[in-house]
Amino acid sequence: MRASELLRSLLHQAITELGFDWPAKATIEPPKEKKFGDLAANCALMLAKEAGKNPRRLAEELAEKLRAASPHVAAVEVAGPGFLNVTFAPSFWQSYIPRVEAAGNRFGASDLGRGKKAQVEFVSANPTGPLHIGHGRGAAVGDSLARILRFAGYDTEAEYYINDAGKQMRTLGLSVWLRALQLAGKRSEPFPTDCYQGAYIVDIARDMLAVDPALTDLPEEEGIDRCYERGMADIFAGIKQDLADFNVSHDVWFSELSLISDGSVESTLESLKAAGHAFEEDGALWFRATAFGDDKDRVLRKSDGSLTYFASDIAYHANKYARGFESITDVWGADHHGYIPRMRAAIAALGRAQKSFDVVLVQLVNLLQAGEQIAMSTRAGKFETLADVIKEVGADAARFMFLSRKSDSKLDFDLDLVKQRTMDNPVYYVQYAHARIQAVCRRAGERGLDPTAPGDLSLLVHEEELDLLRLLDRFRTITEDAASNRAPHYVSFFLMDLAGQLHRYYAAHQVLGAENDALIAARLRLLNAVGQTIKNGLALLGVSAPESM
RNA sequence: GCGGCUGUAGCUCAGUCGGAUAGAGCGCCAGCCUCCGGAGCUGGAGGCCGCAGGUUCGAUUCCUGCCAGCCGCGCCA
Numbered sequence: 001m002r003a004s005e006l007l008r009s010l011l012h013q014a015i016t017e018l019g020f021d022w023p024a025k026a027t028i029e030p031p032k033e034k035k036f037g038d039l040a041a042n043c044a045l046m047l048a049k050e051a052g053k054n055p056r057r058l059a060e061e062l063a064e065k066l067r068a069a070s071p072h073v074a075a076v077e078v079a080g081p082g083f084l085n086v087t088f089a090p091s092f093w094q095s096y097i098p099r100v101e102a103a104g105n106r107f108g109a110s111d112l113g114r115g116k117k118a119q120v121e122f123v124s125a126n127p128t129g130p131l132h133i134g135h136g137r138g139a140a141v142g143d144s145l146a147r148i149l150r151f152a153g154y155d156t157e158a159e160y161y162i163n164d165a166g167k168q169m170r171t172l173g174l175s176v177w178l179r180a181l182q183l184a185g186k187r188s189e190p191f192p193t194d195c196y197q198g199a200y201i202v203d204i205a206r207d208m209l210a211v212d213p214a215l216t217d218l219p220e221e222e223g224i225d226r227c228y229e230r231g232m233a234d235i236f237a238g239i240k241q242d243l244a245d246f247n248v249s250h251d252v253w254f255s256e257l258s259l260i261s262d263g264s265v266e267s268t269l270e271s272l273k274a275a276g277h278a279f280e281e282d283g284a285l286w287f288r289a290t291a292f293g294d295d296k297d298r299v300l301r302k303s304d305g306s307l308t309y310f311a312s313d314i315a316y317h318a319n320k321y322a323r324g325f326e327s328i329t330d331v332w333g334a335d336h337h338g339y340i341p342r343m344r345a346a347i348a349a350l351g352r353a354q355k356s357f358d359v360v361l362v363q364l365v366n367l368l369q370a371g372e373q374i375a376m377s378t379r380a381g382k383f384e385t386l387a388d389v390i391k392e393v394g395a396d397a398a399r400f401m402f403l404s405r406k407s408d409s410k411l412d413f414d415l416d417l418v419k420q421r422t423m424d425n426p427v428y429y430v431q432y433a434h435a436r437i438q439a440v441c442r443r444a445g446e447r448g449l450d451p452t453a454p455g456d457l458s459l460l461v462h463e464e465e466l467d468l469l470r471l472l473d474r475f476r477t478i479t480e481d482a483a484s485n486r487a488p489h490y491v492s493f494f495l496m497d498l499a500g501q502l503h504r505y506y507a508a509h510q511v512l513g514a515e516n517d518a519l520i521a522a523r524l525r526l527l528n529a530v531g532q533t534i535k536n537g538l539a540l541l542g543v544s545a546p547e548s549m
Numbered sequence: 550g551c552g553g554c555u556g557u558a559g560c561u562c563a564g565u566c567g568g569a570u571a572g573a574g575c576g577c578c579a580g581c582c583u584c585c586g587g588a589g590c591u592g593g594a595g596g597c598c599g600c601a602g603g604u605u606c607g608a609u610u611c612c613u614g615c616c617a618g619c620c621g622c623g624c625c626a
Contacts, residue, residue, distance in 0.1 A: 080568080167625090168626060295552080300624095337553055404563095409554080421588045432586085432589080504589095
């Protein structure tokens with residue numbers, strides 16, 4: 001039981017004894033200042049409001065009861081307008097070490113999700129070129145969210161939606177085809193500006209010609225088809241490799257085309273029509289999005305008979321619900337935010353609860369070098385692709401940088417900064433804390449100390465030791481909040497706090513140089529518990545926890 | 550024009566479902582290596598929380614209106 005849970009139950013009982021109900025808006029949280037104790041509760045303030053009583057007097061009565069309620073409660077003070085400031089006994093914090101040891105890599109996990117099926121869909125980039133750094137941010141956020149939700153007890157799947165049905169695919173085939181013609185000397189006209197300009201298109205064409213020099217003798221339609229198939233396969237192989245190099249994994253790769261060919265899109269449109277949510281006008285089929293709060297109605301099937309992306313997106317989300325997901329999270333680039341109202345409208349039209357559907361917007365990434373912006377659109381730009389960035393700074397540093405900001409704010413990604421080993425680049429600070437712990441444990445082994453000796457945990461009484469244990473207490477709250485708020489950066493900031501506290505402790509107290517064996521053993525157990533927590537936190541971010549650096 | 554996001558220390562950013570004297574790192578200044586990894590630690594200076602109103606015991610947090618930056622508003626993909 002966490003400190004906050006323990007205090008809540010004790011307070012609950014005290015309030016009941018006084019003949020009141022637990023005030024709905026009451027909070028229990030660590031106070032800003034340490035001198036106010038471990039936890040502050042404002043329930044006396046809230047109760048006074050509801051019951052019309054003097055808050056300080058009420059607080060005094062509750063304090064009286066709390067002091068007698070548990071040996072873990074060391075002190076209760078009434079402060080300010082009626083806050084209850086509670087300090088826990090060292091014995092309570094010391095008990096965290098066996099708990100971490102027992103839980104191991106599950107320490108910090110919870111059953112918040114209670115086995116509910118959750119899905120996170122992310123990246124989902126069109127397979128028309130290599131992933132760029134913006135995709136990388138979405139990949140880091142989505143992948144980390146999936147890990148966090150899983151850790152919070154959700155039965156979670158990570159998914160990539162492949163837009164393989166649109167005009168872009170045709171453009172891809174055409175681009176490769178025209179490059180092949182150029183290479184074969186059968187075309188001298190300038191390369192069209194509405195085709196994909198990247199050098200990778202030329203590479204694909206060259207590879208195809210090397211295998212089959214007669215490629216360009218094919219009839220145009222057949223040639224373009226072949227170029228499309230090969231181009232998409234090549235590009236997808238590249239995307240999968242980039243994601244693997246970035247420590248990102250998807251459980252399911254879902255094809256848009258499959259929704260069209262198996263009739264799902266048509267049947268979704270039919271059911272929308274049947275429910276009165278779709279109508280014909282000007283020769284097109286429209287979704288009545290305005291009935292669900294969107295600004296305007298949206299086209300599903302154009303007057304030329306072709307489907308919009310929106311139509312298959314609705315069918316896709318209907319499919320997600322049909323697969324039993326109770327929580328759906330889409331990670332989108334922020335430039336798609338205008339799409340949210342219509343998607344929410346569609347979810348409502350499908351008869352699904354709004355709260356089952358979340359969109360996490362990932363803002364633009366500004367790629368910089370030495371403070372200067374690198375334009376990502378220029379073909380000459382050396383670091384326009386995710387692969388280049390990973391190669392330059394490493395996957396760990398890149399992921400941590402992406403995950404130590406709110407996803408919904410712009411990010412300046414300075415290559416030189418991310419390579420640095422300073423607190424501007426905190427991944428090293430956190431990893432260093434872990435490596436340092438491992439180094440001490442290795443040294444303990446070399447000195448013939450028994451790493452499994454129980455020691456005497458009650459010897460851990462220094463403030464720096466209790467502060468570390470207090471942070472361990474907070475970890476599960478952090479992972480749960482990160483899950484329910486879809487906010488991986490909570491974990492990053494927690495890890496920076498924990499690493500800082502570890503470094504402070506390390507500077508203040510000797511572990512292997514402690515006065516006696518029992519104390520050495522106790523401190524080693526403390527270090528191991530902290531190391532385990534750092535490792536678990538880094539795992540949620542998809543960042544490695546090195547034994548040495 | 551309408552809508553969304555952002556605006557907090559010189560810089561990069563947390564905090565914001567109302568709480569106590571607003572935080573961290575970097576940078577700057579001053580210190581700490583006979584001692585387990587100095588990629589570290591300690592201390593200091595540095596703030597009209599974009600501006601102006603409102604709600605209340607209390608607002609960086611909620612509401613309204615402005616200002617600035619970015620983005621989005623097609624029978625595009």
